[in-house]
Every structure is written in structure tokens, then in C-alpha cells.
Amino acid sequence: MAAILEIRNLTKRFGMVLAVDNLVLEIAEGETVGIIGTNGSGKTTFLNLVTGYILPTVGTIRFEGVDITGLSPKQVTTRGIARSFQNPQLFTGLTAMENTLIAIAGRAGQAWDGWQPLKRRVWREEAADILDRLGLGDVAEQTVSSLSEGGRKLLDVALSLVLRPSLLLMDEPTSGVSVKDKFDVMDRVLRALDETRVTTVFIEHDMEIIERYAQRALAFDGGRVIADGTVDAILADPVVRESVLGAA
Amino acid sequence: MMAGGAGTPRLGIVAIGVLILLIFVAIPLFFSQWVVFLVTIALAKAMVVLGVVLLLRGGLISFGHGLYFAAGGYAVGFAMRFLQVQDLVLLVALAMIAGTVMAALLGLLLRRYRGIFFAMLSLAVSMILYTLLLKFYSLTGGTDGMSIHAFTVFGVRPAAGTTRQVLYYAVFALSLGVLYLGHRFAASPLGYFMKALRDNEIRIEYVGASIAQPIYFSYVFSGALGGLGGGLSALSVGQISPEAAYWTTSGDFVFVAIFGGAQSIFAPFLGSVVFEFVKNYSVKFSPDAWQMTLGAVLLLIIFFLPDGLWSFKDAASRLWARWRRS
Amino acid sequence: MKTEMRWHRFYGALALLTLVVFAVVLSVPRDAAMAAAKPERLKIAIVQFLSGAGAPHDASAVNTAKLLAEKINADGGIDGVKLKLLIVDEAGSTADKVTEFRRLVQDEKVDAVIGYTSSSHCLAVAPVADELKTLTISAICANYRLFEQGKYKYMFRTSAHAVSENVSAALYVLQMKPDLKTIAGLNYDYAYGRDSWEIFKRTILKLKPDVKVVGELWVKFLAGNYSAEISKLLSVKPDVIHSVNWGAGLTALIKQGKTRGLFDKSLVVFTTGLLSQAKALPKGVAFSGRGYHLQFSDPRKNPGNRAFLEAYKAKFGKMPDYTGTYMAQAILGLKAAVERAVRIKGGAWPTTEEIIAAFESSGYDTPRGPVFIRADHQAITDSMWGLTSGKIDPVFGYPVLEKMRVFPAVQVNTPLGMKTLDWIDSWPSRK
């Protein structure tokens, strides 16, 4: 399997703090990878680095064989990496449908078009489809501010899905979602992904989610990967149990 | 009629639309000439205000839109004085082009700015133009400005006494055109990206779009509207002077934008017409304290109708809905 | 089905509405031509600055308008017709003033409009006056292009303007300082400032070509901080300094200049001052082509002026500024024109056009002395200059001027049909 994402000696230093420490990592095409780790173990910083939100202090990021280190989020996104956020980044004043349509317009590079309507049929159908698949069909016309936390999470994912990425990064898709909904949420997301076998990396605190959905797991601690392997192996790993799961 | 206006009954809207249309068509026949003139000016200025509103939706306060207002006006003035251009259509086109070109240039710079910095830079630019207009005395007539004399329409000079009506209907027709453009704009990706921009810039980059691009194109469009409005109001006033670029003029446009409301593209037109009447009548009924009256009105709007006069429309449609249900 | 019903109802309503529209349109009376029946009163709009920086400058004009209206009405009105004044604030943009002019004529139905201090307002209103066929008298504004470049039927100006002020200023300066070598200008950067300096400079250079211009300073309109400008003038030490600054800016200039000895080093020429400003000036400052009219037609010799000044003092507790006498010229001009028209018409009430005809090429007397209205609707009057003496007139409380010179109207006004700058250039230059 060819690697879709290759990280070489990736390091990010905020003043004194080493947020990411000489990270070396490969994600293979089609994988579903779960990242675990305590707060401040560098998980989110890792996503921010890959998507160009912050620049690495040292190291290179190669995506589909191309060096994308130092590209802006816009450029990274247009190259096929999409991400969702731990606290959803949405256009709060607009409806779920409009949010999705804007994402589609962004993908189509139509942001400058001041003439054709945004709500053109093709796009509306596509947006409706993705919203349905994520179970947001019946709240499509509600403004974001009136959505539930879970709904926002899903919409945030929807915005990344319509970009048709080849690599999807999700930051704690189920955090803030009630315990009974969390599997439901993940099921919807991954079902939505099924047709297009998108390589997926998601950060997760919830071990049940990891066990159930990840093929491979990475354990972060102190800005480095302390364990990498199948989920069972990771969860069995004493170091991980000690440092990440707090010896549960 | 605006995108998203679904839910309010279609028929009602058509009826109201036609009604308003009829009223505007009939104004010159019913009302005294000064009202016709006042509405002409109001509509011309409303175009500029619409430009300001489209930027406001993106959270961009242009405190220098007088610049484009002046650009349009002086385009007409220069064209008449130095190129002997007489025809309304040509003059209006020139005014709009002047606004567009200036916006296309300044936009390259201003697109990098947000919020208060955008406001201040646009203010600075407009004040520079103001000073230049006043300095190049031999060319611009300085503070006395340039007088803009009679015009022709497709080469035909309007019969004596009908000039005002001709101008009124021209401005009214153009307003309809501008409304259509504005409607297309508001419903287009560009329009939505401006709203989105105000909500969350970061996400815009994460859907693979640039932030500067929507700002730039909106700014150019808004500049074009400014030029158009400036040209038309210069034609109806018959005079253009540097005060058009002065910061208080720009302040008035923002004033009216909030006064009318930024919700709908119709709001600036409503706001502008009402504002002109308020201004004239406060001068009429409180000649010694008309500024105070204006200030008070603005405060009332800000505190009790934060969405401007347009809030009344929502109230109305709510009532209409209730009436239909009963 | 149901919607269909509604559509029918809708079209019905629409048709009805259209009918109503046309009915009303047809029933609307077309405004008939101005009937020449004698009105029960003349409604006159007075447009002067009531707020903003122009307000103190225009205060005397507004007061005078009230005073004269009362007096005229007390004497039985103009040919029996009483005056009713409508006083309006001139502050606002040119667009606002044009809209307002239309409102005054078509909503307030005024018979005449008098006023306007700002030149841009005069220029903007003039064509509208013609369009609306409304007699309009510019009382104060000073842009000489008004009638030199434009030709208007319904617009008049009953006061002097930049040309006579500054030509006379130049002539006076040459009399006071026959051997002057250098001149400098310190003027507001706006049309009136530019025009005035151009005319003053041209006249001087024409009559004394060897004079050097050592400074042309332009300050922001009504600017209040002159530190740098005064320093510049003190360091170049011109023989003569010319300034048309007025209002707050002039007061500031006088205050800041006085302590720094600006007025000792150079002969300073102010064309547009108010009384308070004349009082604040030290000895030996040239004052003022526009702003000073006490000894011009001395109230001790001219009972008309005395009566006016005393009435004004009695009503407002102080003496009027020049804007007062200028307003008097406007209102008395209208009075004279109407009365003349009535005489011509043998007692019948004249139309606006007949009043205009009577106004053209007519002369009348004012507190300031005789005023003559030319065929181009521009008034020409004598100009007067003097030097401040530091003395105050015991009776009228005006600062007394010395070395008075009067320049006859014909000498300081551009001849009819000539362009001012060409006129000045056409003079024989003295060696």
C-alpha cells in the first residue's frame, strides 16, 4: 500500500514547549487511523501542522508524494486534505444547507461568482444528499446557531466531506455528543465515507470509538508517537495504558 | 423576493411588488416637484448605500465610500466640461466605470484589511481624494465644484420642464436594474461568501477558498454602485463639489445603511427615501436643532430597531401570516 | 383551485388600482401660470447659517432680516403687502441645499429666496432658481464667476464680491506703501481664498511689476493653529500680507499673530472681518473691503444708516456686522424693485418677471449708501479701506479707521461683459 501522507522529523516548538517532537509517520492509502493521547500530547497541533494552519519549526510533510510543507490551509485543502474541528468551525449565521453549499462552491472555486445563484439545483441536490446521509436532512434549513452540538459536529464533518478529499482528518468527532448518540454519529460519518474509500485519521478520547472504528491506532505523548499498531496491540501496550489511559 | 425569502406567500409579495412599482411610477403625477426631486436624489444615494451594505454584510465598514460617490460625480463633470459629452446614457456609463476602475485599483490594497482598519484606510483614501479635488483648483473648480448643465437622452434634449421627470424615471429604471444586480449578487456564491466571511474566516480557507477574493470582487461591485449613484446624484443636483468625498458624506452613507438595515437589498432604498424625508422635515420643523433630531432618530434606530427600518417588514409579514391563518 | 381564485381577486384589484391611478392623474390640476393678483403677503425664505462655523458670521444677517421685515410691515408693507419671513439653516451639503430650495419654492410656496453665504450654494442654486422661475437674491456669497460665467434670469446679487474687494485692497495697499517690495498671502484653501489671492496678486503685479511674491500659504478652511504659518511669515518678512480668512480662523490668526508681532513687521490686509475681530486688531492693519461699513456713509451724515444702526442696537443690544448691511441691501433691493414695478404698472401688482425687469439696471439707497444693479444682475458699490486706529467710536462703539480711502464702484468692478482677469491684464502698467 502506497503512503498517502509521509511525515519526516516534524517538530513544532511554541517558545519553550515542544508541542510536536521530531515526528516520523506514514499513513497508507485507505487506512482508518485513530489517534489517542492526553490533552497537550500534540494531537491537534499535528492536524494544524498537516493542514498548514501553523508552520513547522523543522520537518517535512509529503502528501501523495508531493511536499506540502508551508502551504496555506487553502492550498492544502485544494490539494485534497479536508479536516473537521474539535469545536466546529461553521458559518453560524447561515443554515446547514447554506453552509454545505458554500463548501461546495469553495471546492468548485466559485467564490468569486457574483451572478449564478449559490442555490443552483446540482449543488442543492448534492448538499441535500450529504446532509441526508449524515442524518441532517430535516434540519437542513435551520441556522447553525439552532443546531444541537452533535448536529454541529456532523455539519462540520459534512463541510469537509463535500470537498471530496482523499485524506480526511477529524478532530474528536464525537466529543460533546451524548453517550447514546456517539456510535450513531460515527456510523453515519463512516457510512457516508463508505462509497468513496477516503483515508481517514481521527483524534479520539473515547476508547470504545477507537476499538470499534479504527483499523490502526497511534498513541501520542509529549509530542511524539509512543505506540503505533493495531488497536488491540495499542490498548494492550503497558506504556500506553500507563501514560494515555491513566492505567484504567 | 430575496433568496431565502421562501416561506412568505409568493402572491402577497408579487402584489406588494406591483403596488410599490405603481406608486413609484405615479409619484411624478401625484406629488409636488420637490418630492420627485427628493426621491430622485434618495434613489441615487440608495445605490451607493447598497454598495456599503454589501460590504457591511462581510463585516467591512467602508467609511470612505464618498470616494466613489465623488468619482462618479466628477466623471460626469469632467466628461461634460472637457469632452463635451452630453448624453445621459454615456455620462452614467462613465460614472459607473470611474467608480469601478478606482475600486479595482484600491481594492487590491483594501482587500487585506478588516474591521476598524478597513474603515480607517478607506477614510484616509477618501480624504486624500477630497484634498486633491480641492487642490487642483483650475481643473475642478475647488470647493465651488463644477456645474453640470442640461443633458440629452440618446441625443434628444428633454423638453423644457420635463427634465426632472426624465431624470426621475431614468434613476428609477436604473434602481430597478441595480436591485436586480444586487439580488443576483446576494443570492450568488460571492454574496454568501461575504456573509460567511463575517462568521468564520478560518473555515473559508478550509473549504479551499481564498478570503481576499470575495472581498475584492464585492468591493469592486460596491465601487461601481458608488460611481453610478454619484453620477446620477450629480446630474440631478446640477453641481458636484469635493464635499462629496468628505468623511461626513461617507458617514451619512453608513448612517443610512444602518438606518435602513443590512438584511435585504431593498432596505437601502427604503432607508434612503425615508432618511431624505426625515432630514428635510427636521430642517423644516426644527430649523435650530435639526442635527439633534437626526441624532435622536439614529439613536432610536440603533437601540430599538437594531436591524433598521427593514425590521418592520418582518413584523408585517408575521402579521400577514397570522391574518392568513385566521 | 384555491390559488386560482386568489389570482383572479388579485388581477381584479390590480385593474381597479390602475383605474384609480389614471382617474387621479386626470383630475390633478396642472399648475397654472403665476397669477399677478395682489397677494395678501409676500413669503420670503431667508437661508443663512444658523448652525456650524458659519453661524456667528451670519448672525447679523438673520437679525437684520427680522428687523427690516418688522419695520417694513410696521410701515404698511411693500405697496401694502406685508412680508412673512421663513428662516432656514444654510448648513448642509450642496445637494441638501438644492433639495431644500425646491422644497421652499414648491412646498412652502415662498415668493422669493434671499441669502446664501457659501459660494458653492450660490452657484448650485442659481440654475434651479431659473428652472423654478423664483426670484432669488444672493446676499453675501462672493464668487465673482456667478454672473461672469453664468447668465441667470431669476438670480440677483445685491452685494460686492471678490473682485471689488481685492482690487480695492491692492489699490489701497499701493497708496499706503508706494514702495512695497514683497507680498505674501495666507488664505483658506478654498475657492474664495484662491480667487481673492489671484486677483489681489495680479493687480499688485500689474501696477508694480517689480514686486516679489515671497509666500503663498494655504491653510485648511477655518484652521485654528497658525504657529507654523506665522513663523514662516515672520521669517520672510513681507511688506504686505493678504488674507481673506474669516470666522474662527481669522480670530485665531489675529490672537496668535498679535503676540508674535506679525502686525508690526508687515502691513496686513484683511478683506472679510467682523467687528469683534476689528476690535481685537492692533493699530495699523488694513480693514476691510467687505467687512466694515460704519464710516462708509457715516451715520452722522447719513440719517438712513444712523436709523438702521440705532434700530439694530435697540433690538439686539449691539452693532451689526457687515453681513447685516449686506442683508439690508438684499431686502431693500427687493422692496425697491417691487415698488418700482408697481409704479411702472400704474399701481397694479406685478408678476415675478415684471419685478425682475424693474430690478435690472436700477439703483436704490441703503444704509451703506447707493447700490446699482447692473444688467447682469450683479450689484456694484463703492469700496472703502482704512487702517485700524485702536480708537473706538464713542457713540456707535465701532472701532474707528484712519487714512480712509473710498474707491468708486466703476474703478474696482469688472466692466459689464469683460472677464475679470483679462480686465486686470488690460490695464496700463505703471513704471
Added chain:
Amino acid sequence: MDTATIIAVDGLVYASWLFIVSAGLTFIFGVLRILNIAHGSIYALGAYMGAYLGNAFLGGRYPGALSYVILLVSAPLVGVLVGPVLERIFLRHIYDKDEVVGLLTTFALFLILEDGIKLVWGIDPYFIDTPFSLLGNIPIAGISYAVYPFVQTGIAIVIGTGLWLLINRTRFGRQVTSVIADREISVAMGINVARINTVAFTIGAFLAALGGAFAAPMISVEPGMGIEVIVPAFAVVAIGGLGSIGGAALGCILVGVLRAAAVHFFPELEMLVIYVLMFVVLVFRPQGFFGAVRLRRI
């Protein structure tokens, strides 16, 4: 050489006058995030109050020196009368709203105050000459200067250092700094933000009034003087960086000196200088010389 000195002095004189006003403007923005257009009217109020009290109390019966006391008194008087009222009644409702709302609210207050002043004091000019004439003049670089403007310079310096001490050396100052940094957290930390706002705005108003009161002796106090000062003050505040006292000072000096130089060498450019400078600075350093860059968070 002399010319250089003259330009420097004139620049300083202009800068002093402008700084007293802009310091208040930038301080208010720093704390309340409001660009206060009504600042010009408060400046005018200060001038009127100074001239009015001056005329009321100085019938020549008092020693001239008292006039300085009157100017010093009238400023805090205006500040305390106007500041809290405007802030409590109007401004406190708009802190959470867009900047444009702040601009417009203060624009409305400006319109109201302009007419308010007219209704209270009429349109006739007011004068208070004593403080100016009393000090006479001194020769500098071969030409004579009035001494009074240097009083303004003194006041400007006092204000500058005063504000610096207030912000960096007092408990109030620390609270202000934390409010500027983050309102929510400050509230959480138990700081009475509402009080800080009121006090801050009152201080700003006081400074505006002070500027007006001490400008009064050099000028004629009459309608329209408020609007004259707003745009220059905005410009220097923008140049120096919104909310930065030091920046305002730098902006004032730059504008003052460049303006003076223009008057001496290219009089035509005098009016342009300030706007061009503002433009250039904003282009190359949008946040102004000492302005803080607001960072965006996910």
C-alpha cells in the same frame, strides 16, 4: 539651522495641542473598543466651559493667574458631567456589538451635542484671552513665539506620563490592562468591568475637555470647532496604533513636524500631509506603529 529649529518648535506646538485630544481618543478605544466620534464635541464642550467660566468669574476683579485654575477646573467638570452619562446611558449597550455600531452611536451623540452646545451657549463666539496674553512671548531662532503654547506642551507631557503611570503602576491600571486583554476572563477574575468602562470613558472625556479648555485661549470658541479636531485626531491615533498612548504621541509629533516642514517648503502640501502619512503607515503597518495585532483563534 534656524529653519530646522523653527520647524521643530512649530511641530512641537502643533503636536502638543493634538496630543491632549488624541490621547483620550486612543485610551477610550484601547479599553472600550469604540472609536469615539463624539470626542470632538466633548473637546468643544471643554472649550466652551473654560471660556464661559472664564467670562463668568474673570471680570478683571480676580488676578489673571486664576484663569489657569479655571481652565484646569472646567475640564474635569465636563469630564465628570458628560463622561459617565454618555457611557452609562448609551455606550454600555454596544460593547458586544460591531465596531460600526460604536461609530454610529457616537456619530449620533456628536450630532446631538453639536446642537446641544448651540442651544446652551448660543452662536456668538466666546473668548478667554487672559491665559494667552498673560504669558507674552519669547524669541526662538530669531523669531518671536508666544509662550502659551508651551504650556500645552507641558500639559501634554504631564498627561502622557500620567497615563503611563496610571496604566503601568496602579491597581486600576492592571485591571484596565486585563480588560483590554480579555473581557470575559477579566469578568471571571472578578474585575468590575462595568466600572472600569465608566472610569476609562470619563478619563477620555476629561482629556478631550482638557484639550478644548486649553485650546480656548488661542482661538475663538464658536460653533463647528468640534468637527475640526476629529479627523486629525483619528489620523494620529491610527498612525500610532489604536489604543497606544505612546503611538499617539509619536503620531502627533510626526504630523506636527511634517506639517510645519510643508508650510515652510511646500505650502500646497500642508493639508495632504496628515492623510498621506496615515495612508502610508496603514499600508505598511496596518496596526500602526505600536498597535497590537489581534490574533485569530480556532
